[in-house]
Amino acid sequence: MTLKIHALHVGTLLGLSKAAVTFQRGYFERIDVPVIMFVITGGEHTIVVDTGISDAESALARHGITVARPEDQDPRTALESIGVDPADVGTVVNTHLHWDHCANNYLFPDAQVIVQKTELEYAVDPFEPNLKVYERRSGITPDWMRSLGRVRSVAGDVELEPGISLVHLPGHSPGSQGVLVHAAGGDYLVAGDCVSCYENWTGDALARHIPAAFTDLGAYMKSFRKIEALGCEVIPSHDQRVLDHRVFS
Ligand SMILES: [Zn+2]
Numbered sequence: 001m002t003l004k005i006h007a008l009h010v011g012t013l014l015g016l017s018k019a020a021v022t023f024q025r026g027y028f029e030r031i032d033v034p035v036i037m038f039v040i041t042g043g044e045h046t047i048v049v050d051t052g053i054s055d056a057e058s059a060l061a062r063h064g065i066t067v068a069r070p071e072d073q074d075p076r077t078a079l080e081s082i083g084v085d086p087a088d089v090g091t092v093v094n095t096h097l098h099w100d101h102c103a104n105n106y107l108f109p110d111a112q113v114i115v116q117k118t119e120l121e122y123a124v125d126p127f128e129p130n131l132k133v134y135e136r137r138s139g140i141t142p143d144w145m146r147s148l149g150r151v152r153s154v155a156g157d158v159e160l161e162p163g164i165s166l167v168h169l170p171g172h173s174p175g176s177q178g179v180l181v182h183a184a185g186g187d188y189l190v191a192g193d194c195v196s197c198y199e200n201w202t203g204d205a206l207a208r209h210i211p212a213a214f215t216d217l218g219a220y221m222k223s224f225r226k227i228e229a230l231g232c233e234v235i236p237s238h239d240q241r242v243l244d245h246r247v248f249s
């Protein structure tokens with residue numbers, strides 16, 4: 001079996017300021033941001049990378065963001081469309097613990113949930129402006145905490161299994177990480193929010209690469225250099241063109 005990365009559409013965040021994904025660019029432009037769950041098949045066991053958003057009601061109540069998630073984008077339905085049973089998923093990797101990347105961890109009852117240790121520590125006690133994005137508010141159980149008993153924390157770059165490795169990419173958050181997959185057609189990096197859209201990676205006239213939101217800009221720049229050195233194809237976390245491509249192999 002050859003390794004394949006499937007990109008599944010599991011909802012859309014509606015009407016965000018473009019500056020939310022491209023630093024200091026597009027403050028007055030509104031964009032719809034797709035949420036993507038990645039599934040890696042063909043390895044020792046099925047791996048899910050990021051699990052998307054909760055239902056529309058709680059997204060609005062907790063984050064003030066309007067979400068569209070038609071039935072075919074329900075995570076269970078999306079998994080079924082590629083023949084994956086959540087009970088057969090052995091590993092969930094969270095690229096980071098922002099609410100829109102881990103809300104459905106609970107759907108995978110037998111999976112180990114892999115998170116960078118620095119991300120876990122920061123999610124417990126973030127700086128005040130980041131409390132909301134980690135759902136750290138009194139009266140709320142953050143979605144990432146629902147799978148805490150199954151978390152395996154890791155530190156830095158780690159091989160998960162032959163051909164699949166974690167790459168620590170701090171900057172967007174302290175423990176952001178990507179997943180590097182050596183497929184038959186080339187090397188691919190599921191980049192998490194280090195690269196939210198292709199524009200973050202391709203840059204513009206002023207910058208080779210454009211960060212999204214960050215906790216550490218210096219670390220973010222180093223992470224961009226690290227990705228350059230990998231020489232792989234970069235797969236962004238929130239770009240419609242990734243969904244149009246559907247499968248990377
Ligand atoms: Zn994020």
